[in-house]
Amino acid sequence: MVITGIGLVTPLGVGRQTTWAALCAGKSAAGPIKQFDARNWPVNFACEVPPFLLSPNAALKHQVPSLNRPNTFALEAAFEAMTDANLSGDDTGASDRLGISVGTGIGTIRPQDIVRILSGHDMNDGADKLAAFLEQGTSGSDLAAMNHPALLAALLAERWGADAYASTFTTACAASSQAVGYGMRAIVQDDADIVLSGGADSLAGELLLAGFCLLGVLSQRKNSPETASRPFDKKRDGLVAGEGAAMLVLEEREHALKRGAHIYAEIKGYGESENAYRITDLPEDGKGAIRSMSAALADAGLTPADIEHINAHGTSTEQNDRVEALAIEQVFYESGSAPVITASKSQIGHFVAAAGAVEAAIAVLSLVHQCVPPTLNLEEPLTGKTHTLRFATTCTKQPMRYVLSNSFGFGGTNASLIFGASHD
Amino acid sequence: MTDSVLISGVGVVSPLGRSMAEHLQGLWSKQHGFRRITTYDTTAAEIVYAGEVQDLTHIALPNRKLQKLLNRKDLLGIAAAHAALLDADMQSDGRNPDRHGVFIGSCSTQIGDFIPYFETAPACIGADGLSFDSNRFGRDCLNDINPLAAVKVLLNGCLAHVSQQFNIQGANTSVMDGEVSGLKALRMASNAIKRGELDWALVGAMTAPLDPFQMGQAKAKGLLAPQKGLACEELQDAVRPFDTAAIGTLLSEGAVFFVLESELSYQRRKAPKPAYARLLGMTESVCTGADKDAGMLKCLQKMRSHLSAGKYAPGLFITNNVGESNGDNFTAYQLMRVLAHFPAQIAVTNLSGQSGYLAEASGLLSLVHGMSMLDKRIALPVTNLRESSASAASLPLLKEPRDLAACQVLTANTNIFGQTALCAIEPL
Numbered sequence: 057m058v059i060t061g062i063g064l065v066t067p068l069g070v071g072r073q074t075t076w077a078a079l080c081a082g083k084s085a086a087g088p089i090k091q092f093d094a095r096n097w098p099v100n101f102a103c104e105v106p107p108f109l110l111s112p113n114a115a116l117k118h119q120v121p122s123l124n125r126p127n128t129f130a131l132e133a134a135f136e137a138m139t140d141a142n143l144s145g146d147d148t149g150a151s152d153r154l155g156i157s158v159g160t161g162i163g164t165i166r167p168q169d170i171v172r173i174l175s176g177h178d179m180n181d182g183a184d185k186l187a188a189f190l191e192q193g194t195s196g197s198d199l200a201a202m203n204h205p206a207l208l209a210a211l212l213a214e215r216w217g218a219d220a221y222a223s224t225f226t227t228a229c230a231a232s233s234q235a236v237g238y239g240m241r242a243i244v245q246d247d248a249d250i251v252l253s254g255g256a257d258s259l260a261g262e263l264l265l266a267g268f269c270l271l272g273v274l275s276q277r278k279n280s281p282e283t284a285s286r287p288f289d290k291k292r293d294g295l296v297a298g299e300g301a302a303m304l305v306l307e308e309r310e311h312a313l314k315r316g317a318h319i320y321a322e323i324k325g326y327g328e329s330e331n332a333y334r335i336t337d338l339p340e341d342g343k344g345a346i347r348s349m350s351a352a353l354a355d356a357g358l359t360p361a362d363i364e365h366i367n368a369h370g371t372s373t374e375q376n377d378r379v380e381a382l383a384i385e386q387v388f389y390e391s392g393s394a395p396v397i398t399a400s401k402s403q404i405g406h407f408v409a410a411a412g413a414v415e416a417a418i419a420v421l422s423l424v425h426q427c428v429p430p431t432l433n434l435e436e437p438l439t440g441k442t443h444t445l446r447f448a449t450t451c452t453k454q455p456m457r458y459v460l461s462n463s464f465g466f467g468g469t470n471a472s473l474i475f476g477a478s479h480d
Numbered sequence: 481m482t483d484s485v486l487i488s489g490v491g492v493v494s495p496l497g498r499s500m501a502e503h504l505q506g507l508w509s510k511q512h513g514f515r516r517i518t519t520y521d522t523t524a525a526e527i528v529y530a531g532e533v534q535d536l537t538h539i540a541l542p543n544r545k546l547q548k549l550l551n552r553k554d555l556l557g558i559a560a561a562h563a564a565l566l567d568a569d570m571q572s573d574g575r576n577p578d579r580h581g582v583f584i585g586s587c588s589t590q591i592g593d594f595i596p597y598f599e600t601a602p603a604c605i606g607a608d609g610l611s612f613d614s615n616r617f618g619r620d621c622l623n624d625i626n627p628l629a630a631v632k633v634l635l636n637g638c639l640a641h642v643s644q645q646f647n648i649q650g651a652n653t654s655v656m657d658g659e660v661s662g663l664k665a666l667r668m669a670s671n672a673i674k675r676g677e678l679d680w681a682l683v684g685a686m687t688a689p690l691d692p693f694q695m696g697q698a699k700a701k702g703l704l705a706p707q708k709g710l711a712c713e714e715l716q717d718a719v720r721p722f723d724t725a726a727i728g729t730l731l732s733e734g735a736v737f738f739v740l741e742s743e744l745s746y747q748r749r750k751a752p753k754p755a756y757a758r759l760l761g762m763t764e765s766v767c768t769g770a771d772k773d774a775g776m777l778k779c780l781q782k783m784r785s786h787l788s789a790g791k792y793a794p795g796l797f798i799t800n801n802v803g804e805s806n807g808d809n810f811t812a813y814q815l816m817r818v819l820a821h822f823p824a825q826i827a828v829t830n831l832s833g834q835s836g837y838l839a840e841a842s843g844l845l846s847l848v849h850g851m852s853m854l855d856k857r858i859a860l861p862v863t864n865l866r867e868s869s870a871s872a873a874s875l876p877l878l879k880e881p882r883d884l885a886a887c888q889v890l891t892a893n894t895n896i897f898g899q900t901a902l903c904a905i906e907p908l
Contacts, residue, residue: 093613094614094618095615096615097618097622098622100618152778160656161635162635165594166612167612167617171610172610175610184521184523184524187521187522187524187525187692188526190691190692190693190695192699200693204588206656206897207897209657209899210898210899213897217769219765219766219768220764220765222766225653225655226636227652228634228636241671266617266625268630270622270625270627270630271627271630271631328651328653329578329652330649331644332577332643332648332649333644334644347578467636467640469639469653
């Protein structure tokens with residue numbers, strides 16, 4: 057199973073090359089929120105995607121009015137990935153061998169959208185009047201449709217003629233890693249020859265940002281946004297909201313070779329687990345993360361010693377990083393392996409449902425370039441129980457054959473992907 | 481690795497009953513599940529009836545403290561999941577939790593779930609009634625919102641709660657693809673078992689559309705049967721799939737969960753009761769081009785090509801359209817294209833007239849109905865079908881109960897995006 061196309065839309069730029077260059081240059085995308093007036097919010101900064109124009113062929117003409125912010129990112133990333141894989145020609149009509157597998161979130165419903173729905177209703181009236189008002193169904197249908205989690209898969213299927221299958225994963229921060237893992241399996245079980253897989257989300261809009269403010273998981277470093285996301289640093293105080301999309305073209309190896317496609321890397325293994333623990337917390341012993349990474353190793357037929365680099369989930373929250381470091385130490389360092397760890401969220405923030413696919417794409421680019429981008433702001437790294445963990449604090453050149461990417465979702469789903477260097 | 485996957489436990493929470501036994505009793509005694517809505521105040525509303533699950537307080541939840549964290553869909557899902565585990569006698573099976581999985585086909589969090597966020601914020605709405613002062617909202621109103629509101633809108637809430645409550649730690653996911661979600665979750669779980677990753681998995685789907693916003697959207701789309709002036713008893717024949725007098729449907733809520741298990745696991749644990757059925761096969765397709773009615777046909781062709789020769793012999797097909805003319809016609813057109821792939825004696829039925837529109841959960845519910853009909857050896861007719869509509873006139877729709885020999889039962893769902901999932905089960 058191989059990867060033949062990559063598309064990225066991130067706060068560091070539109071396009072995989074722009075993003076990769078900024079990652080290696082150690083840039084932070086964090087800054088004051090621009091998409092709404094957040095001056096006096098408890099948290100008023102995020103990593104936002106810069107304004108861009110959707111490529112003319114990224115979406116069908118009739119799709120454009122129905123695109124919300126993350127779906128716009130996704131269609132652009134998909135266009136880049138499909139073009140990269142040389143699959144965007146005019147002769148690529150509907151195919152029963154092309155599938156779609158994406159991770160999505162709750163969309164970007166804005167307060168003014170809710171206000172529009174409620175427009176004309178007096179909020180001082182009772183619940184009976186509100187119910188009667190809403191059931192008139194006079195507004196909001198476009199809002200509901202635009203933000204339905206399944207819409208992205210449908211848009212992509214229609215745009216690219218993907219008639220094999222289309223799946224939408226909604227397991228929060230693990231969603232798009234699951235989308236890639238299940239995309240790989242769809243090819244293995246002969247549901248498709250090619251799967252366009254990835255995810256899109258935005259945590260930087262009012263609604264999700266309000267939710268994360270309420271949960272108390274955002275960094276409070278208002279005066280220094282660029283130093284706020286500091287995964288695995290002892291002075292970390294929470295995550296930084298991000299947004300974006302990543303799409304990968306997964307392909308059966310022989311199929312790719314036959315059509316002369318450029319192969320970035322192999323997708324070697326996928327593992328998943330459930331914490332079965334408190335909905336907002338991780339088990340302190342890291343058992344869910346350990347099982348997920350172990351399952352991916354088993355699926356790939358590899359040992360811990362084979363993994364030279366880990367793109368960690370690394371959210372910059374107190375608990376995630378402590379537990380993930382413990383799990384990595386137990387699976388890898390305890391068995392004598394010492395993979396270099398990095399956390400891309402230090403540069404681009406947390407994309408929630410899109411985080412897994414973005415970090416998987418970065419892990420693949422790390423393999424291609426034999427270079428690990430840095431974890432920013434890592435001044436006092438967490439130490440393992442008995443081992444010193446190796447973090448990349450600068451762009452680190454090193455030979456790598458296999459890399460692992462982690463995603464741990466709010467709600468308990470853990471997913472790990474392993475990629476191998478291409479030999480072609 | 482195993483090729484044989486069984487349904488060894490079932491949990492149903494529906495408008496017809498809060499257990500599988502209650503649901504099936506209602507089904508076979510020709511009751512309907514429609515009643516006055518109590519989940520919100522309908523005093524001033526036009527839509528006052530729906531398929532509402534009655535009195536959830538009587539449902540045995542493992543942890544009552546959970547209720548404040550749960551939205552309606554998650555509450556329904558946990559109740560059905562608990563029932564399925566009890567039914568399969570899995571409640572005390574604490575061994576190897578990483579060999580047990582959860583696969584959920586969920587409905588989406590609804591726009592209405594976010595309205596509480598903004599009920600605190602009338603001062604942020606501009607004089608024009610449309611603009612919104614985001615800065616003021618963040619400064620003055622956020623602290624008035626219950627932080628649990630953020631947890632309640634999680635798309636994967638049911639998965640998180642079910643895995644936590646029942647200590648299930650293996651392969652898992654939550655998918656959201658409209659009406660195909662339930663069957664899609666079933667397929668993913670079946671594949672995980674066949675790959676040898678799991679001994680068993682909880683598979684479920686739930687839907688909870690009974691809020692005024694969704695009612696309004698359904699009404700605006702013309703999905704709902706008119707209710708004005710009707711008494712509840714008159715809803716008995718309101719939903720009429722494939723009938724020439726079909727005038728729309730009623731929205732319903734509910735959840736259906738299965739314990740899906742490898743035959744090896746089932747035998748090894750010496751399960752105390754017979755399994756319900758064997759999962760024969762499942763396929764998916766998407767129709768993105770002009771040929772929109774081809775989804776079922778493509779699924780059937782895939783299924784036939786995947787099954788070994790002679791293993792494909794369906795005797796009953798259960799459709800999931802709900803008495804709304806566009807959906808009924810679409811299903812009829814799809815069925816017309818697959819008739820050539822059916823044996824001559826196949827029966828086609830639809831029981832939505834009793835349970836209403838259960839969206840994401842409808843595919844799994846049809847499998848429950850199929851298992852019950854196989855058990856009783858009787859195929860139930862299409863509910864409320866007196867005269868077939870023009871589009872359905874040449875379909876082999878059942879108008880009377882018919883004896884049913886042991887046979888394969890098929891069901892299929894198509895969502896508004898053109899995605900279709902097809903599932904076949906067979907008796908053991």
